[in-house]
Amino acid sequence: MELQQVQRAGRLEAGAFRERYGNPQQPVVLERLTEDWPARQKWNFDYLKRVAGDTVVPLYGGRQQEARNYQYAHADSMPLKAYIECLEAGQTDLRVFSFNILSAMPALARDFSFPEIGLRLFDKVAFLFAGGRGAKVQMHFDIDVPELLLCHFGGTKRVLLFPPEQTHYLYRVPFSFSSLHEVDFDRPDYERFPALKRLKGYEAELRHGDVLYIPAGYWHYIVYEEPGFSMSLRALPRHPANFARMLNNLLVIRTVERAMRKLFGRRWIERNERLALEGTNRRVMG
Numbered sequence: 001m002e003l004q005q006v007q008r009a010g011r012l013e014a015g016a017f018r019e020r021y022g023n024p025q026q027p028v029v030l031e032r033l034t035e036d037w038p039a040r041q042k043w044n045f046d047y048l049k050r051v052a053g054d055t056v057v058p059l060y061g062g063r064q065q066e067a068r069n070y071q072y073a074h075a076d077s078m079p080l081k082a083y084i085e086c087l088e089a090g091q092t093d094l095r096v097f098s099f100n101i102l103s104a105m106p107a108l109a110r111d112f113s114f115p116e117i118g119l120r121l122f123d124k125v126a127f128l129f130a131g132g133r134g135a136k137v138q139m140h141f142d143i144d145v146p147e148l149l150l151c152h153f154g155g156t157k158r159v160l161l162f163p164p165e166q167t168h169y170l171y172r173v174p175f176s177f178s179s180l181h182e183v184d185f186d187r188p189d190y191e192r193f194p195a196l197k198r199l200k201g202y203e204a205e206l207r208h209g210d211v212l213y214i215p216a217g218y219w220h221y222i223v224y225e226e227p228g229f230s231m232s233l234r235a236l237p238r239h240p241a242n243f244a245r246m247l248n249n250l251l252v253i254r255t256v257e258r259a260m261r262k263l264f265g266r267r268w269i270e271r272n273e274r275l276a277l278e279g280t281n282r283r284v285m286g
Contacts, residue, residue, distance in 0.1 A: 001188060001196055003160065006204035006212070011035070014118035022118050022147070025215035027161050027202055030117075033211040034151055039111035040209045043153045045084045045227070051107040053081030057128075059094040087132040087227045095137070096130040101231065112151070112231070119147055119235040130229035137222035139170060139185060140178035143249045145242045146234035148214040152206040155226020160185055162201035164217040168283060169195040173276045175257040177249065180276050185221050193277075195284040206230075216242045 011032040012020070021028045034040045059076045076094060078086075083096065101108050102125060114121045131137075133155075141164070142148070150159075162170060171180040171193060183189075188196045204212055205225075214220060216237055237243040260268045 001185075001199040001201065003201055003203045006159075006161070006202045012117070014116055018118040021213055021215075025163070027204070027215060027218065028213045029204055029206065030149075030211040030213060031209070033115055033117070033149070034112070034209045037112045039108075039151075039153065042111055043108075043229075045088065045154070045229075048108075048229070049081040049084050052101075052105040053079060053084075055080050055104050057083060057096050057099050059083065060097040061094060083130070087130070090132065092132040092134045092224075095135050096128055096229070097137075098232075099128045100125050101128045102126050114233060115149070117149075119149070120238070121149070121233050121235050122146075125234065127232045127234075128229060129232065131224040132227045133224060135224040137220075138178050138181060139183065139219055139221040141217055141219045142234075143177050143246070143254065144234070145217050145237050145246045145249070147216050147238070148212075148235075149233040150206070150212040150214060150230050151233065152210050152212070152228065152230045153208055154228030155208075155224070157206045157228055157230065158223045158225055159204045159206065159212060160201060160221040161204065161214065162199060162219040163215070164219075166199055166201060166219065168280070169198045170219055171195065171276045171280045174272045175253055175260070176272065177253075179219075180273060186223065193281075195280050198284065217245070 006027045006029050008029045008031055009020075010030075012030065020026070056077055057080050059078065061075045080096075083094070086094075105128075108128075109126070112126075114123050129137075139160075139162075171183050172178070173180060180193075183193055183196070185196075190197050201219075206212055208228075216239070237246055264271075
């Protein structure tokens with residue numbers, strides 16, 4: 001894989017951000033965007049336990065669920081305080097994923113603001129993500145094709161990013177929004193997955209207070225190098241083509257996937273995984 005480091009930038013006005021990164025859809029780490037937020041000084045695991053520890057959060061494993069109804073069903077749930085204590089004890093199997101804190105954790109909502117950076121941020125959601133050392137988030141892109149601001153807190157987090165035009169090399173599973181779980185992007189097996197050799201993307205390391213701008217439709221793979229958590233702010237698709245993709249993902253692909261899981265269960269899952277592997281390799285070798 002050919003990876004280049006994501007650029008880092010300081011404080012940017014909205015016009016400069018749009019010109020350099022938003023319009024060309026170029027990822028960037030914004031080092032000072034959270035500088036004036038109370039969250040930058042206050043947010044750590046002890047603070048989360050104190051102000052939101054009783055909130056029950058859904059937890060997800062490293063592999064998509066094989067339930068007959070929905071591939072992204074959560075694996076467990078527990079109060080946030082108990083989950084953080086598991087992380088502090090070294091647990092890495094479960095993650096908090098896309099949990100909206102605005103309604104469930106109002107105390108946290110007072111610690112940040114939606115930045116005026118040239119994105120039309122959707123102010124009804126702010127999603128919390130958390131994981132322990134070594135936890136990984138499978139390569140995927142977001143179903144609603146948003147532009148994302150991933151605001152990170154705690155220990156370091158590594159992110160691989162690939163633009164939408166790299167999809168043919170990512171072993172995308174049909175009727176899903178992720179790659180094959182067996183593909184290890186840290187230790188690529190180029191014999192089994194030769195398309196990975198053609199990938200061209202980006203790598204970023206996020207530290208406490210950093211904000212990663214992820215352009216619309218970008219694939220991302222995440223590794224928690226240390227226990228930490230992030231909050232994502234999202235902007236609805238601006239380009240008509242991305243808006244059309246969002247509607248197709250939500251109304252067609254997700255609907256078909258759920259229906260076929262109910263009808264065929266594991267056979268449907270195995271079919272799609274086989275097509276992801278064989279179809280991608282056929283395109284590359286052909």
